[in-house]
Amino acid sequence: MSPSPSPAAIAVENRLFGALAVLRVVVLVNAVGLNIYRRGNFDHPVAAVVCVAVMVLWTGVAIWAYRSPRRRTALLLVADLALAVALILLTVEVKGADFRATIPGSWIIGALLAWSAHYRWRGGLIAGVALAAADLSRRQELHQSDYGNAFLLVLSGTIVGFLCASLQQMAAEREVAERAAAMATERVRLARAVHDGVLQVLALVQRRGRELGGEAAELGELAGEQERELRRLIQAQDSVAPSNGTVNVTAELARLERLPGVTVSTPGFPVDLPALTARELVATARACLDNVKRHVGADAPAWVLLQAYPDRVELSVRDEGPGVPAGRLEAAAAEGRLGVSESIRSRITDLGGTAELSTGSFGTEWEFVVPRERGLGSSA
Amino acid sequence: MSETEAPAPIRVMVVDDHPLWRDAVERDLIQAGLDVVGVAANGREALARFPAARPDVIVLDLQIPAPDGIEVTAEVGRQNPDVRVLILSASGEQADVLAAVKAGATGYLVKSASREELLAAIRTVAAGDPVFTPGLAGMVLGEFQRLSDAPAVDPSEPRLTERETEVLKMVAKGLSYRQIAERLVLSHRTVQNHVQSTLRKLQMHNRVELTRYAIEHGLDTEDS
Structure with missing residues (x-):
């Protein structure tokens, strides 16, 4: 006893x-x-x-x-x-x-x-x-x-x-x-060290490959793909979604960087949204990017920016059409692009948000504002 | 200084624990006509060697044996604020990058950046201008957003002006400084100044936070 x-x-x-x-x-x-x-x-x-x-x-x-x-x-x-x-x-x-x-x-x-x-x-x-x-x-x-x-x-x-x-x-x-918590922290620290080592080597192979050219360049290209993939994985793992039916939309958006030429910028903290809202936002961004690929070029650079406010999130997708002057929108309408833009718009209005398309010398930019909490489709 | 004389090459120190990587970067920099004045494999060596090496720019890996890149950045800033720190991170882990920038780093690149990107970044940083990737701009925007959502504890806390937020937002959307200048009808220099000032405010906020922490925890008094 x-x-x-x-x-x-x-x-x-x-x-x-x-x-x-x-x-x-x-x-x-x-x-x-x-x-x-x-x-x-x-x-x-x-x-x-x-x-x-x-x-x-x-x-x-x-x-x-x-x-x-x-x-x-x-x-x-x-x-x-x-x-x-x-x-x-x-x-x-x-x-x-x-x-x-x-x-x-x-x-x-x-x-x-x-x-x-x-x-x-x-x-x-x-x-x-x-x-x-x-x-x-x-x-x-x-x-x-x-x-x-x-x-x-x-x-x-x-x-x-x-x-x-x-x-x-x-x-x-x-x-x-x-x-247990201390051990988990230590494990994460070790995993980081390991990942960092692997990323270093992949980045180095990519760099040397590029310099050497020929077959080495292809190898370097492969290493580069893996490097980007692993980096995204680590970042996604860092922002593990909570299990209350919400999804961390920054981690979901980060996956879009897999598409060539795409850069995704988000806040450094997780942005949890109802699963449906998050899914629709990502799908919207993807639709915009697909549009860019089709109409500007397969490797055309594009940028996705997410900003989170207490009452809303703002998503922007920008491409850099080669200095398209005014009238691009009309031209787009003539090309039949407006149909696509209408479908993009309706996704966002279904969430209770607003969508705006602007174009100019800076390229073409979609800006979406979606309310948080009160989103119409957020009951998922 | 005559017109024909080339300006003194930029003095660079490379800190990285991977010898292969360090050598590759060193070779690239020397080929490009830069002066590599020192190398180090860990934070301790870096801090011991940089005062004598007197670099303009330290190219610093975040994940190095202790003290890590963040601590080295802070210490370098304390000892010599004129030395610029360019962070080169393999993982690009957001929290680490943000912490390094808050600690005083002037720029950040992922290691997969090309040789040309690295050289351009070093030249920009050496000129005292920040190297902001769109990803970093997004994080900094998020950080200021988070600060302005929090109840204002101290009215003297640095806040971004509307113009600064606008410029930073454009950087995050991938616009170049030239494009931003064009779109906002500003000079290139003014845009750079705005970006620089957001960075300074972020670092200032970090110091305010640290000081407040010290006062709250009685670290400022001698007998604690």
């Missing part, structure tokens, strides 16, 4: 015994005061003085002894309880058979709680029963209040013991959780 030697559990016990030390002094002062107040009740005043002196002495010894976990042996606890029981039993000799209050009075709570703290609920029960039995055994007549006090003694010893055990268990669990 000895407590598990987990450092967290020992720390909890130390704190409990620290508090108990204060309590011991309080109940001692109370007991000494009461005995002085009732000094007329003693048949043997000298014996009474000896008893009180023993209580004072033992309180000091107990406070010192319980301070160190090493000294909290069965011997100490048994001695503590035995002394409390003995003082109760001696009351009848010192005060006479008609005594009402025992000499130690509430001082015995020190021993009771020591058993609760050290041996949990079983210890509290045993100590409570022992003290209650000693108290009741020497009384001539049993008052209702005597029984009530004894019952409370047993009950509180057990409950405090149970609470002590719970505290120790919680502390131990927290310690395990902290260790």
Whole structure:
């Protein structure tokens, strides 16, 4: 029944015994005061003085002894309880058979709680029963209040013991959780180091390949693809989506960088949106990019920017058509591109947002604003 | 200094724990006529060597043996704010890049950038101008957005002006400084100044935050 030697559990016990030390002094002062107040009740005043002196002495010894976990042996606890029981039993000799209050009075709570703290609920029960039995055994007549006090003694010893055990268990669990978290952090750190090494080599192969040309350039190209892929994976893993039906849209958008020429910019923090809203936004961006590929060129550069505000998100997709002058939109309409643009627009308006297309010397730019929370289709 | 005399080559220090990579970068820089005044394989070496090497630009890998790239950036800035730091990161991990920029880095590139991109970035950084990729601009925008959403603790906290936000947004959308200047009818220099000032405000905010943290935790008093 000895407590598990987990450092967290020992720390909890130390704190409990620290508090108990204060309590011991309080109940001692109370007991000494009461005995002085009732000094007329003693048949043997000298014996009474000896008893009180023993209580004072033992309180000091107990406070010192319980301070160190090493000294909290069965011997100490048994001695503590035995002394409390003995003082109760001696009351009848010192005060006479008609005594009402025992000499130690509430001082015995020190021993009771020591058993609760050290041996949990079983210890509290045993100590409570022992003290209650000693108290009741020497009384001539049993008052209702005597029984009530004894019952409370047993009950509180057990409950405090149970609470002590719970505290120790919680502390131990927290310690395990902290260790697990520290290990996870360390694992992430190691994974980073490994990934970083791989990325370095891939980037180097890509670079050297480009310089050497020929077949080496092809190898370098392959390494470059893998490098981009791995980097995206790491970033996506960094922003693991929460499991409450929302999706981190920045991680989803980052996947679009797989398309040639596409750059995606997002805030550095995760932006969680309802799954449907996120899906529609990504699909919209993809539709815009497909449009760019078709009408500007397969490798044409394009930029996706996501901005997150508390009440809305703003998504922009820009391409760099070669300095298309005014009238591009009309031209686009003539080419039949407006049909595509209408389908893009309706995706966003279905989400309760707005879509705007502008064009000029800077290229063509879609700007979408979608409200957060209140999105019409966000009930997914 | 006569007109014909070429300007002194840019002094560069390369910090990277991968010897192959370090050599490749060094070779490229020397070929391009830059002066590689020092190399280091970890943060400790970098901090020990940079005062004597007196580089204009430190090309710094983020993931190096301790102290890491972020700490080195902060320490270099403390010792000599004139030295520019260009971060070259393999993973481009967002949190790390943002932390490095907050610590005082002037530019950031992923390692897969081409030789030409690297050289252009070093020249830009050496001239005191920031190298902002659209990705970094997006992150910085997000950071200022997050700050302005938070309840204002201190009215002196740096905020972006509307113009700065506009310029940064355009950088994030992939427009070049020249294109931004054209679109906003500003000079190229003004656009650069706006970008530079967003970076300065971000770094200033970082210092304000650190100071507040220190005061809250009693680190500013001697007996803590």
